[in-house]
Amino acid sequence: MSILDQFGNAIPAADIRRLREEVAAPTLAGVRPTWSGHPAEGLTPARLASIHRAAAQGDALRYLELAEDIEERDLHYAAVLGTRKRAVAQLPIAVEAASDDAEHVRHADFLRDWLTSGTLEEALPDILDAVGKGFSVLEIMWRTDPGAFVPERLIYRPQRWFDVSPDDGDTIMLREAATLEALAPHKFLVHRHPSKSGLIMRSGLARVASWAWMFKSFTMKDWAVFCQNYGQPLRLGRYGPEASAEDRRVLWQAVANIAGDCAAIVPRGMEIDFVEVKNAADGSALYERRADWLDRQTSKLVLGQTTTTDAVSGGHAVAKEHRLVQEDIERADARMLSMSVTRQLAQTIIAFNFGPQDKYPTIRIGRPDEVPLKDVVDTIHKLGPLGLRVEASQIRDRLGLSEPAEGEDVEVIGGRAPAPAPQPPGTQPPAPEMQSFARLLLSLHASQPDPEHVDALTERLARDAQGALVGLTSEIRAEIQAATSMRDLAERIARLQLDPTQLAEAIGRGLALAHLVGEASLIDELRRG
Template sequence: MSRNKRHNRSTAFATEPRKNLPAEAKTLIANARNDITIPFFSGVLQNADDTLIQQGGGKGLKIYDEIERDTHAGAMLEKRKGALISRDWKVEPGGERPIDKDAADLVEEMISALPFDQVCKDLLDATLKGFAVSEVVWAREGNRIKPVKIKSIDQRRFAFDTEWRPRLLTWTAMMEGIELPERKFIVHRVGVKGENPYGLGLGSRLFWPVLFKREGITFWLHFLEKFAGPTIVGKSPIGSLPEEQRKLLNTLTEARTASAVVVPIGTDAEFLEASRSGSVTYEQFLNYWDRQISIATTGETLTTQVSESGGNRALGEVHQEMLELLADGDGDLLSGTLTDQLITWIVDYNLPGAAVPKIWRERPENQKAAAETKKSQAEADEASAKAIRTVVSESARFEDDDVARDYILGFDIANRLSDKTLDALVEARHAFGTAPAASDPFVNGDPTFAARPLKKKA
């Protein structure tokens, strides 16, 4: 299409009458009120987590607290949180105006006065349960309004309405909850899909590995008990009365911890030792589920467990990078929550009209990799400088400046030089010239040199 045609088309489009936008285009048709995936819809939305619905047994999110009590699962969750919390946080202005920079300074000052790492760690509880809620306590200080306390609240105390606003469940409003004021409760969500304001955390995936592991430990303890104290089999004479058999049973039961026992004549007692065959052990079963927990939580295993095959350093670094990527994602989500809620509220209270600054946690630079990169760059720069000196030194053989310049430009190393630098090198090329080399007797035709005996080194 030619330039004139494009111009005529845009002009014609500008002169067309404004068209009305259909009302349906400005609203959400597939909303929470007609969402068939939301169970037991009422005035508030219900959690759509299948694990909670099928296995909760009325406990709700409390079943995910049991996951944190597992030593390995709890450690993995803390490790994932720690990978992000250990990073330094920064505040970046939302614009270039003086008021925008003042807003960033104000936010940084107020955040520094809070136990910000603990605040972030509490909100990261959403990683397990899908969402987390913290309440902000505000106070006036001079002409400023600042958050003085941010407290984590149990998720089981909240429900969400169709607009995803939190509602506090109380003794008088156990189902619908009560309406809450604005700029008061921070809600952090992960795994949000569709019209589910409760999110979907790792608890839905970790529930089964932790449950199977717990059951495996129960069977292992039972086996150890049987192995440590073998079962005693008592054989009573045929025709013994039930009372005599019960008495013998009580006697044999006490014999498990006694050093001696008395049984009637004609009674046979023997020990039944616990035994099994095969290579599969309870420990292997539990280690399998520990690996599944590690993979589900941190995406890797080598930073926590030693591989049976030994592993290697390169693979370990890859696994560490996977953990860092998960921390990057957690940080982006948390940064969005804090920016959209807490940071926005601080700016609206104190500097309305200023651009909202952004707060985030930056991944620490890999010091070793940075050092190796700098070393390689320094070696490359030194090699380039040496090559340039050699080329300029050789160009001193030419008296004509233009010829010397063309000679230098004939090497790729000169492509990065500016015209000003190149002119300076051409002008000073004779200073780069090396001292005359020693005369070569073979070239100068000294016939006696070849016949001279070589001097032996002392």
């Protein structure tokens, strides 16, 4: 029996064996080396422009190496890019069934069971590497055990091992020898994360951030030279015409070492002056302002705002608005990630294990843009008795719960209350006041009363009822519980042929209980209100 993918295509046995093997592993001396070039060293505007031009024309190796390079060299870019990745990588993961059909619910439960392995959760940071470079590729290592055809590992593959097809400039292909090879079906998870429309090599944040990084590197280099020359006073040694060559050597050694050693000795008659540059602080501020400005532009590029990275004036209101911008970007990133994972993992897993389907479950990553769960539960609790009907699967999906397993030994929480036992023919249901009275009797004989019923009025009612019930025989108590109305209760007591003394006591206690029934009904009304 052949295994079909989500498109209904049969997978040959050779390809199934290949799903368990690495096909994009690094090569020691081939086109996929473990080491990488460093085009950021000595980068100039002309060279950066040529790297971008080559990437747009189908040769993206230097650009992808540069994108990795600047992430390692720029502290601010690495920080804000890491913040954006981690904001999505730690979001909750949920599975939505295609419908309430039993088979679709079974598919969703199968995916939820696979998610508990942590394979996807562990790979999310690597998948989100596409935020900077525009795309990411992870090789899927499948476990092909009977009944469990699922991904066992998602291995990150550096983007520099891939390139785009020369035919369309957008299809990701694997570097193999001197050519480009199409990616094996169902073997790779390719996540595209464009920050702008267009070809994939021109859609990553690194393309824009590289310019800011280059100009900032120039500023940092000039700043370092400035600090080296003017960050400390100039040491000026003076010697007279009578100084010998040995005297001048000693003086030069003292001038050269006094800054680092903070101590020196010179012969008497020699002088060392410290000449300070008065405008050194103003010159240094120029470099700092330029570097900070470039960092703020990078924050806007990656996070869409600056308040979460730099302390600026504006108060709580400005910070709140900037946080909303960051949340908008977070939701957009999570939706793109959910689409890639659903189409390339969820659908394939279900097709491999259950065959091609008309509808597939969806993997949702992110905080739901919905009413909070507490409000949903309260609404259903209040509107359900009034006729509101909600599909149980929707509530389970919101709560992240699976369908309960069938079987007598399975312990579950919740469920509908059992239907009342059918009344014998000719009998009438108990009147409302007798129902309240019966509930009162049950609460009085319970070992531990329900905490929510223990209030001042209920406590007083319980004390009064205990006094009225003292001395009632089991026969009278049974007739009270079986009565459907107060009139029916009086007739049942009359038929008992009680002793006059017992009858008087029963009547007295009956009057007290009638009073308590009224109070029990009042409590019910208050609770319903």
